[in-house]
Amino acid sequence: MATFFGEVLSVFSRAVEDDEEELEESEEDEDILRELEEKRQVRVHWGPALELIPNTDHRLHCPHLLLTVGHNASRFVSVFFLSRGDWDAVGHVSLWNERTLQSEGSACVLYRHRDSHMLMCQVDCFVAEDQLFQWTEQVLSSLEPSQVTVLSDCPAAEYQSAQPLGTAPRLRSIHTSACSEPTCCPPVELPNLVSGLPAAVMSFCQLQNISAVVYQCYSDVRSADSTAMDTFRPAVEQLAHSLNLDLCPDQDVLRKVISQAAVQSNLYI
Incomplete structure (x- = not known):
């Protein structure tokens, strides 16, 4: 210029x-x-006790996978199953999102029963929508379960029915077409849907022709509650019988769980 x-x-x-x-x-x-x-990214980490090679065709066979989603479901197996001492922590699922509070390795712990070799996984963290498929594929693709049972919490406010649920927790179920065993409670009535991680697990099992059932407890309690936990008892009676468990709660563990819930719900502490 x-x-x-x-x-x-x-x-x-x-x-x-x-x-x-x-x-x-x-x-x-x-x-x-x-x-x-x-x-x-969601990743499964196995301990040295299991010779499981990820990303190959080597899968860990287990006769039963018990998966718990939600506070009362996870506390139920802590009180009735894990307190027996016949379980070993063999791995964990690591994940991170905006709502994860637990440290890595403590949110989704995998336990194995010493005698029956069944697996149990407690999911004590939020799994985001974009992580649901990852979680399901990473965990179930590394296993070869004969039966999958999911215990899940759900707010009673989300239950839609002409007849109100009332104040007591209610148990409902949904299963894959490969499941031949009868369920212990009525099915989930329309228009209610199973969502989140239980739905992702059910979809995977349906496509892979795996026998699976979800037991969903509708309750209006937000923290650990003995009545809500006891609602899951009929869903695992047969499983407990196969493990020689009498399904009596460990009172010390139960008191500890309830006291922790009471402290967390107190706004002044």
Whole structure:
């Protein structure tokens, strides 16, 4: 560009600078998204006691997989099953999302019964929607279960029916077409749906022709409650019989669970 005095000045296009800035920002955004995607990956970590090779055709056979989703479901197996001392922690599922509070390795612990070799997994953390398929595929693809049983908590407010549930917890079930054993409670009535991780597990089992059943407890309690926990008892009576368990709660563990729930629900502590 020439001035009035004949001096030639260089001119830089602002559009070029904007394009360069947008390109740099785009690359930074892609790096951030890539790091976030990597951080949100779900991974199964097996302990040295199990010779399980991930990402191969070697799968761990187990006669039964018991999966608990929700606070009361997880506390139920702690009180009635894990308190017996016949279980070994053999692995865990690591995941991270915006709502995970537990440290890695403590949120989804895998236990194995010493005699029957059945597996149990307590899911004590939130699994985000974009992690549901990952979680299910990572865990179930590394196993070869003959039967899958899911115990799940669900708020009573989400239950839709012409007849109210009342104040007592209610148990409902849904199973895959490969499941031939009768369930201990009525099925989930329409228009109610099973969602979240139990639904993802059921979908996987249905596609893989695995016998699976979800027992969903509808309750209006938000913390560990002995009545809500006891609602799951009929769902695992046959399983407990196969393990030679009498399904009597460990009173010390039960008191500890209930006292912890009482402290957490007290706003003044």
